[in-house]
Amino acid sequence: MQVLLHTDCVIDILKKQNGPVLNLCREKRLQAWVLASAVPVLHAQLCQTMQDTLARKALVDFLQHVTLLPLTGVDIHSALADSDMEFLETLAVTAVKGFGLAGVVTSLPDGFKGTDIQTIKPDALADFITAAEKSVGKVPLLNIPATLPEILPEVERGMADVVRSGHFILGPKVVELEERIAEYCQTPFAVGVSSGTDALLMALMADDIQPGDEVITTPFTFFATAGSIARSGARAVMVDIDPTTFNIDPAKIEQAITPKTKAIMPVHLYGQCADMDPILEIAKKHKLTVIEDAAQAIGSEYKGRRAGSLGDFGCFSFFPTKNLGGFGDGGIVTTHSEALYEKLKILRNHGMEPKYYHKLIGGNFRIDALQAAVVTAKLGHLERWTASRRGHAGHYNRLFEENGLTQFVATPREIFPRHIYNQYIIRVKDGKRDALRKFLGEQNIITEIYYPVPLHLQECFAPLGYKPGDFPVSEQAAEETLALPIAPEITQQQQVVAKILEFFS
Ligand SMILES: Cc1ncc(COP(=O)(O)O)c(C=O)c1O
CATH class of the missing domain: 3.90.1150.10 (Aspartate Aminotransferase, domain 1)
Structure with a gap:
């Protein structure tokens, strides 16, 4: 459960007058937020009764147990313009509503009147949590904002770097992401792209797949797998799946191979790798490229090797619902081949190298630097x-x-x-x-x-x-x-x- 600790409550904690609230934060039964904009106010208040160094130390210790909640400049302007409520209270209401928090912890007797946000007295917090845990609420399939307290400080810093640098397309944040993902996936190279779908399409383009070619894949997958094959102009040749893993059945691949077959695109569905050894053996025998659709499988392993390091290309998605999801669309292609790496980099930028000279017909398959900053910040988790x-x-x-x-x-x-x-x-x-x-x-x-x-x-x-x-x-x-x-x-x-x-x- 996520709550906002209002400034009065934080001051009490810092003055050691509210142990139970801090204990609940420490025990992690509570994800507590504190307004980032309130920290200078808190510091100034503490300095009235203690030295600056002690006040800072108290704040540093306390902030280990909570997350700073950022507000935008517009939020602050709006709160200043709203004269119905005290300024910090207006900011707190904005935060609770904007981040969907369960409520605000405060001792203020008359605080937050006229709003519909839930206020919780510090000494009633433990009961509030217990009641919330007992109530049979909605069980969502996933709750993307639930990880925000863990990631927001790093994400914010990464995004601020990008905004301040003005370098929004490709650039150092994308290179950092590519190096980190390559290492994570046990490949020497990775190329950040606009989506998992484009990762697949680019791998097919880098492999020179042409209209009339055939690419073998599974019918039991997300549309993008066969969709990208069709967009490359090739024919998707389907092969049925294994009933236990739901992944392509290697025993049925060879009978689908024809003289037109150029590649196999196995999918590591739901996060479990396809049975890659027989697939790689068949590919080697028939000189076929293997493009792993690893969109759902970052960090998945097959016999000690990571998804994306098994075939010629590994294609990943950073769609927000993925295990490593961005704050929008994004993807990456991994490869062992330096030549393919160079080609992929050219293809993602209209086949351009050097500027305004087009060796190939590529596309705009670039990942943006803000997405790269978000995904890099999340990778450590x-x-x-x-x-x-x-x-x-x-x-x-x-x-x-x-x-x-x-x-x-x-x-x-x-x-x-x-x-x-x-x-x-x-x-x-x-x-x-x-x-x-x-x-x-x-x-x-x-x-x-x-x-x-x-x-x-x-x-x-x-x-x-x-x-x-x-x-x-x-x-x-x-x-x-x-x-x-x-x-x-x-x-x-x-x-x-x-x-x-x-x-x-
Ligand atoms: C198996 C599979 N392949 C490809 C994709 C496409 O990824 P994206 O949504 O990033 O384009 C997805 C995403 O849902 C997927 O699950």
């Missing part, structure tokens, strides 16, 4: 978030077992550690998936279907000539799979599984 997701997946698995639910529901299996659980996918047996989803929705538990229609049956791919029944494993997965909430911050697995038990009882 990724391993912890991955560990947390893996822990949640294990917890779900145990709860399904303990409640005797595995006769109704198949839980995900980690065949190739490590699965990074971008999604936690159950398979609901006996045609009950849609009814279960409806029931959970009625209980305010949000789920999703990834994906309800396999790509070979999408209207736009009708010219490929596929028909129902061509890929039965994918078609069955589309009817049975259901994504449950799995984000790092989730605490309600018990509640989710209890409702699933209720449905099947």
Whole structure:
């Protein structure tokens, strides 16, 4: 739960008059924010009773347990113009509303009158938290702002650097991101791009895929996989999936190869790597390029090797719902080849090298520096978030077992550690998936279907000539799979599984 500590409450804490509030912050049952703009005020207040060095030390110690909440210049102007309420109170209301906080902790007897924000007295805070934890609230599939307290200080600094430098496209922040991701993915090179979709398209372009070529992929994936193949002019040749991992079945690839086949694009769906050794062997035998669609799989591993380091290209997405999501669109391509790296850099900028001389027909596939700053700031947290997701997946698995639910529901299996659980996918047996989803929705538990229609049956791919029944494993997965909430911050697995038990009882 996230609350704002109002200035009066912070002063009491700093003067050691409000231990319980600080203890709640320390115990991390509470994500507490303090207005960044209030810090000079706090410092000035403390200096009335102590030396400057002691006041600063008290503030530094205190700020370890809370997050500074930034307001914009416009927020401050508006608060100055609003004469109905005291200035700091107006700022606090702006913060609570703007960041969707649960309320503001304050002892002010008459504070915040005339607003609808929740005020909590410091000595009532522990009870407030307990009541909030007990109340059966909405369980979202994921809650992107929940990680803000952890990341905002670094993100803010990175974004401020970009804004102050005026260097918004490519530049040093993008180079920093590329170096950090290359290292993380165990490849020497990475090229930041505008999205995961463009990462795939650029890999195909860098591989000189032409109209008339064929690229083998899976029908059970997000549209962008086959969509990018079609946009390159090539034909997407589908191969059915393995029923356990939901990834392309290597045993079925060779029979799909023709003289026109140029590449294989396996997808590491939901965050678990496809079975890459046989795929790489087939590719080597038939001289095919391997383009990993690792959009959902940053940090995933296959036999000790990272996703994106296994094939010729690794394509990642920084879409906000991904494990490493930006504050907008973005993506990256990893590669071991210096020649491909150079080519990718040229392709992402209209094939231009040097300026205004175009060697190739590329596009505007550039990532912007603000996105790079956000993603770089978040990268340092990724391993912890991955560990947390893996822990949640294990917890779900145990709860399904303990409640005797595995006769109704198949839980995900980690065949190739490590699965990074971008999604936690159950398979609901006996045609009950849609009814279960409806029931959970009625209980305010949000789920999703990834994906309800396999790509070979999408209207736009009708010219490929596929028909129902061509890929039965994918078609069955589309009817049975259901994504449950799995984000790092989730605490309600018990509640989710209890409702699933209720449905099947
Ligand atoms: C498997 C897969 N491939 C490609 C993409 C495309 O990434 P983006 O949304 O960044 O373009 C996604 C994103 O959802 C994806 O899940």
